[in-house]
Amino acid sequence: MSQATVARPKQNREAIFLFLPALLPVLLLSVYPLIRGIALGFTNARAGLRVDTDFIGFGNFGKLLHNELFWDSFRIGVIWTLSVTILQFVAALGLALLLNTDLKFRGVARTLALIPWAMPPVVVAIMWRLLLHPTNGPVNKVLQDLHLTDHPINFLGDFSTALPAxxxxxxxxxxxxxxxxxxxxxxxIDRSLYEAAAVDGASAWRQFWYITLPQLKTVIVAITSLDLIWNFNSFGLVYVLTAGGPGGKTMLPMLFAYNEAFRYGNFGMAAAMGDVMVVVIIVFLAFYLRNRLRSQA
Amino acid sequence: MSEASGMRTRPVARVLQYAAVLGYLVFLAFPLLWLISSSLKSPREFAAITPTLLPKNVDFSNYTNALEEQGLVRSLGNSLQISILTTILVLIVALPVSYALARFRSRLRPITNGWILVSQVFPVILIVIPLFMILRPLHLTNTIPGVVLVYLVWSLPFALWMLQGYVAAVPRELEEAAAVDGASRIRTIVAIVMPLLRPGLIATAMFTFISAWNEFFFALVLLQDPELKTLPLVLARFVGAEGQVQFGPLAAASVLATVPSLVFFAFLQRRLTSGLLSGAVKG
Structure with a gap:
């Protein structure tokens, strides 16, 4: 029974059979909540067991339009997302290029470089609170020893330093x-491309610009798109680091919506914020991917 | 390794490269080193105004203090239970699906890939409220099975992504031979594909375990009962009560919470760099 001779309907039937165990949980706990969640943004749903819920059209969105705190939070979210994604990409590309050379100990370096990935976000947040602690954190100690500052900086508690930190x-x-x-x-990337360029006398910089970057394009677009989405939707790390403070300076949209839903019980309003977030992400991605793909053609 | 460009790297450039790698490693690895060192300091040394990199006397009292906390030990048990159950369920559900995704050109393939993408794009806040509303009438909020079901569904995208690639790498001819001998599809999967898939299943299991072990948001919303809280929730609560916070035991508990993920990552790291994600990029 080779693949080519199997008729399509039979394949569909067999595939459905293999999908069955996944189907119910995915439909019930992912597809349905997604649709319900989008719709919830158009209602005045509130927390609590016996509360009437009415469809109110674009009412929530109208209110959001005039909610300055919400706009602030979105602005912070966009700054956070773009800064983290771009700086992370530049730093990661540098490290990846170094690890791709013939340096000694690069195996060890590669393993050590994975440490942040393996740690629970909550632990990461606790650890950085220790590192950035104003009185006995090592970062302040080093800065003072180097005379870069004469007083301890409360990185996570100060209005001007919280978001950068x-x-x-x-x-x-x-x-x-x-x-x-x-x-x-x-x-x-095919090594022979570099060899050919080296024969032509291309400098390392030109090789990077004309071979490495174009060859990496698909990978770059894929990972930066994912990073954009993940960063915009991020929650746990900042929730434990600052809980959105001081004075809302690090209030990412997810934190804002979380408070709206589970502190104030405004489910409908929180869902409307989620809807706005989805639209922002999709518009952003569409714009980004269209530009990337067009410049490729 | 015969690298044409490496041969011509000038000594100065070489030194700079090593310096750069060192700089990266300090940035990426020092924080954990500091956390571990902090967890081994005595309370008095911890409060010192001039902190030292290494503890003067290694002191395990933070660990014993942390483990004497009732809530912490219980949350460790909860996290372990949830992570193991999630891992087992994800493997059972993901194996047949990823087999079908890799082998059949059915209409379900674009639908599944679409769902995987959508599940990444949507902020969890949209999902968690309806989830809460669905689980409540089923009496599954504030229960471990409820959280496990949610983790199952939300770990699936990554598990499917990974396993698909491993299934595709199993040579088809072996299955065709079994089919000629009259073995059913399920038998073929269990007897032939599964043994060959062991590395893939182990990697997927580790990833699922880590993501369940580390998860914070769903647990925060779905688990209110202090008896059921997971380790990240308990750790986060410690921080919330600042002022009286005991940073020493907190550092010790944080190290303990990191150990399982770190051990699994050490196993996975070779597979990670040999292009675990290349499938994701190509797809």
């Missing part, structure tokens, strides 16, 4: 996965 932690967490993906991409 949280962004650094975000870069730290996401770097390994991006590095590994880029490294896999680098290892897939």
């Amino acid at each position: 949280v962004i650094v932690v975000g870069i730290w967490v996401g770097m390994p996965m991006t590095t590994v993906t880029l490294l896999a991409g680098l290892q897939g």
